[in-house]
Structures are given as structure tokens and as C-alpha cells.
Amino acid sequence: MRRLSEAAGVSGDEGEVRRIILDELDRLGLPAEVDVLGNVMARAGERREGHTSGGAGDVAGRPRVMLAAHMDEVGMIVTYIEKDGLLRLGTVGIDDRVLPAKEVTVGRDRVRGVIGLKPIHLQDPDDRKKAVKRNDLFIDIGARSREDAEKRVKVGDYACFKSSFAKIGEKALKGKAFDDRVGCAVLLRVLEDAHEFPLIATFTVQEEVGLRGAAVASWTVDPDMALVLEGTICSDTPGTEEHMQATRLGGGPALSIMDGRSISSKTMLRGLIDAAERRGIPYQFKRSTMGGNDAGRIHLSRAGVPTASVSVPCRYIHSPASMISVDDFENAYRLVSAFLDSVEEGFRP
Amino acid sequence: MKETIRTLVETFGPAGSEERVREAVAGMIRDRCDSLTVDALGNLIAFREGKRGGGGGGEGAGPKRIMLAAHMDEVGLIVTHVDEKGFMRFAPVGGVDAFTMLGQRVVFGNGATGVVWMERLDKMKDLRFDKMFVDVGAASAESAGVSVGDAAVFDRKLAQVGKRLTSKSMDDRAGCAVLVETIRRLGPAPCDLFFVFTVQEEVGARGATTSAYGINPDMAIAVDVTAVGDTPKAATMDVSLGKGAAIKVKDSYLVAHPRVRDLLVATAKDSGIPYQMEVLERGGTDAGPIHTTREGVPSGVISIPTRYIHTPCETVDVEDVEACVRLLERTLMKGV
Numbered sequence: 001m002r003r004l005s006e007a008a009g010v011s012g013d014e015g016e017v018r019r020i021i022l023d024e025l026d027r028l029g030l031p032a033e034v035d036v037l038g039n040v041m042a043r044a045g046e047r048r049e050g051h052t053s054g055g056a057g058d059v060a061g062r063p064r065v066m067l068a069a070h071m072d073e074v075g076m077i078v079t080y081i082e083k084d085g086l087l088r089l090g091t092v093g094i095d096d097r098v099l100p101a102k103e104v105t106v107g108r109d110r111v112r113g114v115i116g117l118k119p120i121h122l123q124d125p126d127d128r129k130k131a132v133k134r135n136d137l138f139i140d141i142g143a144r145s146r147e148d149a150e151k152r153v154k155v156g157d158y159a160c161f162k163s164s165f166a167k168i169g170e171k172a173l174k175g176k177a178f179d180d181r182v183g184c185a186v187l188l189r190v191l192e193d194a195h196e197f198p199l200i201a202t203f204t205v206q207e208e209v210g211l212r213g214a215a216v217a218s219w220t221v222d223p224d225m226a227l228v229l230e231g232t233i234c235s236d237t238p239g240t241e242e243h244m245q246a247t248r249l250g251g252g253p254a255l256s257i258m259d260g261r262s263i264s265s266k267t268m269l270r271g272l273i274d275a276a277e278r279r280g281i282p283y284q285f286k287r288s289t290m291g292g293n294d295a296g297r298i299h300l301s302r303a304g305v306p307t308a309s310v311s312v313p314c315r316y317i318h319s320p321a322s323m324i325s326v327d328d329f330e331n332a333y334r335l336v337s338a339f340l341d342s343v344e345e346g347f348r349p
Numbered sequence: 350m351k352e353t354i355r356t357l358v359e360t361f362g363p364a365g366s367e368e369r370v371r372e373a374v375a376g377m378i379r380d381r382c383d384s385l386t387v388d389a390l391g392n393l394i395a396f397r398e399g400k401r402g403g404g405g406g407g408e409g410a411g412p413k414r415i416m417l418a419a420h421m422d423e424v425g426l427i428v429t430h431v432d433e434k435g436f437m438r439f440a441p442v443g444g445v446d447a448f449t450m451l452g453q454r455v456v457f458g459n460g461a462t463g464v465v466w467m468e469r470l471d472k473m474k475d476l477r478f479d480k481m482f483v484d485v486g487a488a489s490a491e492s493a494g495v496s497v498g499d500a501a502v503f504d505r506k507l508a509q510v511g512k513r514l515t516s517k518s519m520d521d522r523a524g525c526a527v528l529v530e531t532i533r534r535l536g537p538a539p540c541d542l543f544f545v546f547t548v549q550e551e552v553g554a555r556g557a558t559t560s561a562y563g564i565n566p567d568m569a570i571a572v573d574v575t576a577v578g579d580t581p582k583a584a585t586m587d588v589s590l591g592k593g594a595a596i597k598v599k600d601s602y603l604v605a606h607p608r609v610r611d612l613l614v615a616t617a618k619d620s621g622i623p624y625q626m627e628v629l630e631r632g633g634t635d636a637g638p639i640h641t642t643r644e645g646v647p648s649g650v651i652s653i654p655t656r657y658i659h660t661p662c663e664t665v666d667v668e669d670v671e672a673c674v675r676l677l678e679r680t681l682m683k684g685v
Contacts, residue, residue, distance in 0.1 A: 243430040243438035244479060257498035258427055258442070263365035263549060285497045287429045289440040304389035304559030349389075 010075030045199030066223035069183030070207035085143030161320035214294035234313035252282030261296025265306035306349035363425035419524035420550030435487030443551030557635035575652035593623025602637030609649030
């Protein structure tokens with residue numbers, strides 16, 4: 001989780017995360033493929049065939065199950081280098097107000113920088129009342145001029161928050177990019193268990209910019225059912241009315257019934273609930289229909305795929321200081337594992 | 350026809366929970382088709398085999414495949430939270446307006462009735478779904494009988510007003526009724542016909558996306574409702590109730606294929622069926638994703654002119670619906 005969280009992997013530049021995942025898959029002895037867009041696919045479970053693609057089901061009538069987690073995270077991209085060496089930025093999935101006074105790293109060499117903000121002394125009283133806009137911000141890498149900056153960075157370099165992973169207190173983990181490195185971590189953990197049916201682990205790219213990796217990966221995998229592992233919004237803090245709190249930290253993995261991009265398969269939801277109740281695993285329903293995840297593209301693949309999502313609640317999501325609960329992580333793993341056992345025992349969507 | 354429409358509009362079927370509509374439709378057409386299947390997302394596909402040697406297909410090829418689509422789902426709401434007193438917060442399912450929802454009686458899948466009201470607001474223009482709730486008459490969350498994830502629809506029966514019919518979910522049960530009635534009347538046709546009763550149109554035409562891939566048709570026609578411009582100070586639109594079937598030229602997601610559009614127009618002219626041309630500035634139908642399936646599918650839409658879409662008072666003229674059935678039936682007898 002630490003390596004995954006601290007790796008840089010803004011949408012379109014997931015290489016660092018992919019290398020960690022490929023290493024882990026190698027350690028698990030699972031052959032992996034990387035497709036044209038950069039998705040990683042590994043066949044686990046029943047291992048007689050080495051391919052990640054193929055027709056629905058197998059000779060024994062066992063279903064092909066796709067598990068998906070996305071590797072990319074929200075972040076920034078350098079759009080212009082000013083004469084004085086300051087970097088203008090574009091963003092993916094970030095509230096502009098999260099940006100000021102943050103440490104970032106730029107490009108594959110992880111050049112360090114900070115996002116500056118006009119000091120409070122020099123601001124108009126009116127300025128202080130307004131939220132800062134991205135266009136008024138810049139990344140400062142300590143360069144003295146454009147030429148100086150261009151020795152270390154270039155336009156088109158990605159930037160991500162610099163934020164170290166840490167355990168806080170007994171039960172909380174803090175870091176960046178838990179959306180969706182926590183899904184990646186749960187998925188890698190699931191792969192340590194053996195299953196007697198074709199299980200295709202998919203680590204997707206470009207979820208944050210439109211579920212793009214999942215669109216092509218699900219075409220390749222051509223599954224009979226799919227389960228998306230996510231980090232999802234959690235706003236259980238003061239200032240959010242109870243009915244607007246999508247999930248609660250420590251309340252267990254969240255099951256989506258409907259979001260902006262998909263309605264979960266009712267039979268899979270039932271299967272997940274049954275699996276949770278059989279094993280006494282706590283779970284919660286995501287109480288918001290906002291947002292969307294890779295399920296939005298996977299369930300529409302080819303002639304349709306029954307799909308559901310299991311999510312770990314992430315406080316302060318899409319920021320450098322997100323927080324998850326160790327228990328939610330553990331229970332997400334237990335729930336996915338219990339569900340896969342029920343597939344083993346004959347569950348079909 | 351009126352009774353078919355009545356049965357269909359009064360059936361519960363918000364997007365994602367179309368099971369009862371599917372059962373009702375299946376019961377109406379089971380003995381009139383060669384096969385009836387349900388796909389992975391829940392679309393109902395009724396197949397009618399083309400007449401052998403009846404044309405349609407080219408030299409050495411099988412008959413052409415035509416997909417017809419009408420969606421089973423309707424707009425509604427979905428419960429996102431139940432408080433300790435049993436009041437439910439909700440989100441809309443599909444493009445329904447907060448002002449339309451206010452003061453409505455709604456019904457859940459288990460038969461529970463709810464009424465929709467709001468928190469105290471200083472200004473009515475502040476009305477949003479997160480300020481509203483459903484009251485199912487419960488005294489506590491435990492006794493509510495409805496929980497997070499349950500969906501509800503407008504509680505409204507069909508009524509006849511003059512020669513017009515008004516109800517919830519004419520969008521698109523009137524379209525389903527057109528398909529059902531066409532299947533009932535249709536003789537042996539030249540092409541292989543796939544009548545698809547789709548799911549989840551109101552949330553992004555999702556059922557049409559996957560069923561079109563599965564069927565891989567040579568041509569497609571969706572049957573759906575369209576807006577009209579014939580009410581006081583309405584936005585300008587040259588479609589009116591009572592002036593016949595509307596043949597779509599374009600909407601936000603489709604430019605009707607000229608070959609399909611012209612086929613529909615020629616058929617209407619030849620058979621003396623009243624029709625009007627439709628340009629819809631905002632909105633779309635199942636034909637949107639269908640026409641961009643695989644390598645592309647020439648697609649068009651037969652639209653039922655409808656007033657007050659996405660309200661409990663969707664109003665159609667039964668003679669327009671009849672014109673749509675005749676237009677579809679005549680077109681299918683002609684083939685591609």
C-alpha cells in the first residue's frame with residue numbers, strides 16, 4: 001500500500017504504478033499482459049491456459065470473472081513554462097482549492113516543486129474571500145528562468161502531489177491516490193488466493209478521465225461478470241448533513257446500487273450481500289448516486305456484462321491527504337474473497 | 350390498443366427495475382414470436398424469422414436483420430438514505446425535475462406509497478433534490494418497509510381526455526405498445542426481425558448499447574416519444590399532437606440515416622399514413638448508441654408526439670399511436 005500510494009501515476013502516465021503491479025504479479029507467479037493503452041491483465045485462479053482473452057465461459061461452464069481496479073490518480077500536467085521559470089498547470093479531477101501551498105513532484109524524474117500562493121500580506125481583503133483559481137496558480141521548481149526550468153522539466157510533464165504514506169492512530173491510513181491504489185492493493189491481495197475458475201485481474205488506466213482503460217480491457221477480457229474494486233467518496237465529517245454522507249469511514253466496504261454511470265447487477269448485489277452476511281462481514285450501501293467508475297464502461301462491453309462495485313471509503317478523496325480505515329480495507333478483501341468463494345460454489349449472475 | 354397501453358403504463362418499471370414490464374410484454378407476445386430471450390442486462394428480445402426467399406438478403410446471404418427498439422424503463426426516484434424517523438432522502442432516476450416531483454404521490458416496488466415534500470425553503474428557486482424527502486407514513490426507519498436502493502415511480506393511472514390518453518410512463522410504454530401491437534398484426538415479413546424491449550434508456554440508453562452489439566443488425570428503428578411545440582408559448586417545434594407519426598430527422602445523439610428516414614417517409618406516403626417530420630433540439634433515444642454499434646447501423650426513429658414528458662401527465666393522441674403502428678407494420682412488410 002505504501003509503494004502504491006507513493007508512486008506517481010496521473011491518468012495517462014501510469015508507468016510507475018504498472019511496474020509495481022507487474023513486480024507483484026511476477027512475485028505471485030502470475031503471467032501478465034500489458035495492452036496497447038497500458039492496462040495490465042493477469043489470469044489467476046484456474047491456470048491451464050495462459051491467455052487473458054477468449055470467449056465467454058470455459059469448457060467446464062465456469063464463468064470468466066473480471067476484477068478491475070484503476071491504476072491512475074488525479075493530478076496535474078505542465079501546460080506552459082513562464083519566462084521566469086514558473087510552471088502553469090492543467091488538472092485532472094482536482095478541486096482548484098486543494099492546490100495552493102502543496103508540495104508536488106514533476107515528471108518522471110520526480111523534480112520537486114511547490115504550488116505557490118500570493119502571501120496573505122499582499123492580498124486584497126476581497127482576494128481572501130475568493131477561492132483561488134487554477135489559472136492564478138503555478139508550480140515553482142526553484143528555476144530562475146525558462147531555460148533553467150527546461151533543463152529539468154518540459155511542457156506535457158505530469159505532476160502529482162508529494163505526500164508520504166503513514167499510519168495514523170490504530171486504524172487509519174493516510175496518503176495520496178487511495179483512489180484507486182486501495183483497489184489495486186485489495187486486488188493484489190485477492191490474487192494470493194487460489195480459485196478454480198478463470199479469474200482475470202485487470203489494472204486499468206485513465207479511469208479519472210473517462211473510464212477509458214476499462215472500455216478496451218473489458219473488450220479483451222470478455223467476461224461473464226465483473227467486479228470493480230474502488231476507493232469512493234466518504235464525507236462523514238461535520239458540515240455534511242447525514243443524508244448527504246455517501247459512506248462512513250470504518251462502516252465496511254461500500255456497495256453501489258446506482259451511480260452516474262451504471263446500475264449494479266441486482267443478482268451480483270444479492271450475491272455480495274449474501275456473502276457478507278454468511279461470513280459476518282460489515283458492509284454499507286453507498287448513499288449517493290453521484291460519480292461513476294470503471295463499471296460504467298465494463299457493463300456495456302459487447303453484449304453486456306453483469307457488474308457490481310465494492311469500494312473502500314476514502315475521506316478527503318482527490319487530495320494529497322486522503323484517509324482510509326484499515327478495517328475497511330481488510331473487510332473489502334474479505335468480502336471480495338467471500339464472493340469469489342460463492343462463485344466457486346456455483347453462484348451465477 | 351388502449352388496453353395494451355393501460356396495462357403497460359400502469360406497470361412499475363423505473364430504470365434498473367424493469368422486470369414487471371418485461372413480464373407483462375412477454376405475456377402479450379409470447380405466442381406471436383419464434384423466440385423470446387432476456388440478455389445479460391435484462392433486455393427482452395423477441396425474434397421473428399424472415400420469410401425464406403422473401404427477399405431482404407442479398408445473393409447467398411441470409412435475410413437482413415432489422416432491430417426494433419422501445420424502452421421498458423421509466424423515470425423515477427431512488428432512496429439514498431432513511432433517517433431515524435423514517436423519512437427518505439432520494440436521488441432522481443433519469444431526467445426528472447425537482448419541481449415536477451414536489452407534491453407527488455409515488456409508489457415503490459413492494460407497493461408502499463410515499464408522498465414527496467421538502468424542507469422549509471426561503472425561496473422556491475432553491476428547490477433541489479437534496480432538500481426533498483419521501484414520507485411513507487413510517488414512524489421509524491425500522492418500520493418504513495423501504496430501504497436504501499429501493500426505487501419508486503409516479504403513482505398515476507391512465508385516463509382518457511377527449512381522444513387523448515394521459516398517464517405516467519407513456520415514455521416509453523406507448524412505444525412498447527407500438528411494438529407489441531405491430532407484432533400482433535404483422536404477417537410473414539421478408540427480414541429477420543428483432544423486437545427489443547430495452548432497459549435503462551432513461552439513464553443513458555444502456556440496454557440498447559449492449560443489445561445492438563449482441564444482435565448486430567443491418568438496420569434499426571427505435572420507437573420512442575418526442576416533444577411537441579403545440580402548447581401555449583412552448584419552445585418552437587413543428588410536431589403536434591394528432592398530426593400523425595413523427596419521423597425523426599435528428600436529435601442530440603442521432604442524425605437519422607437518410608435511407609431509413611426516406612424509407613419511413615415513402616411508406617407513410619404510399620400507405621396514406623399521417624406523418625410529420627421531427628427535429629428534436631435536445632434529447633435522444635435508443636437509436637443514439639445503436640447507430641454507432643460495431644461498424645455502424647443505419648438507424649431511424651418513429652416518434653410518438655407527447656406532451657409533458659417526464660411528468661405524471663404524459664399525454665398522447667391515440668390516433669398518433671395507431672399511425673405509428675401502421676407505419677412500422679407497413680415498413681417491416683416492405684423490408685430493407
